[in-house]
Amino acid sequence: xxxxxxxxxxxxxxxxxxxxxxxxxxxxxxxxxxxxxxxxxxxxxxxxxxxxxxxxxxxxxxxxxxxxxxxxxxxxxxxxxxxxxxxxxxxxxxxxxxxxxxxxxxxxxxxxxxxxxxxxxxxxxxxxxxxxxxxxxxxxxxxxxxxxxxxxxxxxxxxxxxxxxxxxxxxxxxxxxxxxxxxxx
Numbered sequence: 030x031x032x033x034x035x036x037x038x039x040x041x042x043x044x045x046x047x048x049x050x051x052x053x054x055x056x057x058x059x060x061x062x063x064x065x066x067x068x069x070x071x072x073x074x075x076x077x078x079x080x081x082x083x084x085x086x087x088x089x090x091x092x093x094x095x096x097x098x099x100x101x102x103x104x105x106x107x108x109x110x111x112x113x114x115x116x117x118x119x120x121x122x123x124x125x126x127x128x129x130x131x132x133x134x135x136x137x138x139x140x141x142x143x144x145x146x147x148x149x150x151x152x153x154x155x156x157x158x159x160x161x162x163x164x165x166x167x168x169x170x171x172x173x174x175x176x177x178x179x180x181x182x183x184x185x186x187x188x189x190x191x192x193x194x195x196x197x198x199x200x201x202x203x204x205x206x207x208x209x210x211x212x213x214x
Contacts, residue, residue, distance in 0.1 A: 035058070038058045039058045042056060042057065042058045045072050046069070047067075047068075047069065048067070048068045048071045048080075049065050049067055049068075050065065050068070050071070050078075051064065051065055051066070052064070052066055052085070052101065054101075055078070055096070055102070056073065056078055056096075064085070064086065064087070065086075066080065066083055066084070066085045067083065067084050067085075068080040068081065068082065068084075068094075069081060069082035069083070070082065071083070076098035076099060077096070077098070078095070078096040079093070079094075079095055080094040080095075080096070081093055
């Protein structure tokens with residue numbers, strides 16, 4: 030029953046009408062989500078989500094609520110924290126001798142090139158999957174026109190559930206392969 034609730038909430042998180050979202054994850058429903066916002070109508074424009082006739086347990090009901098991605102991710106706080114860390118790094122760098130600076134420069138440039146290579150491989154895999162999809166789907170379009178009258182609500186729900194399941198499996202596969210390609214430090 031928990032899986033059914035999870036997938037129902039996930040499906041409703043994509044809908045602009047009767048939307049269920051998690052503010053702490055910026056409209057994304059995950060397994061760890063515990064506090065939900067229920068909205069009658071909502072839509073997202075760029076980094077801002079607008080909710081109309083919304084309810085959240087701690088806040089109660091509101092006619093309008095606006096959620097900004099930068100507020101959720103604490104963007105300004107993170108920038109200040111990284112500024113401090115960067116300033117500390119520059120101070121440490123001033124104290125190092127030229128040999129250590131060259132070694133660190135070489136290490137960082139290699140890491141950047143390795144990461145760029147991983148990104149390129151991932152993008153090439155993505156393009157290959159798209160090419161396969163674009164090639165295979167037209168082959169079955171003619172068959173689908175024959176089977177469309179036979180579709181029922183049950184079949185459509187099964188297809189939607191399978192597409193969500195397959196998407197999750199492909200994402201796990203891609204993440205596993207990306208992590209396997211990353212060099213250890």
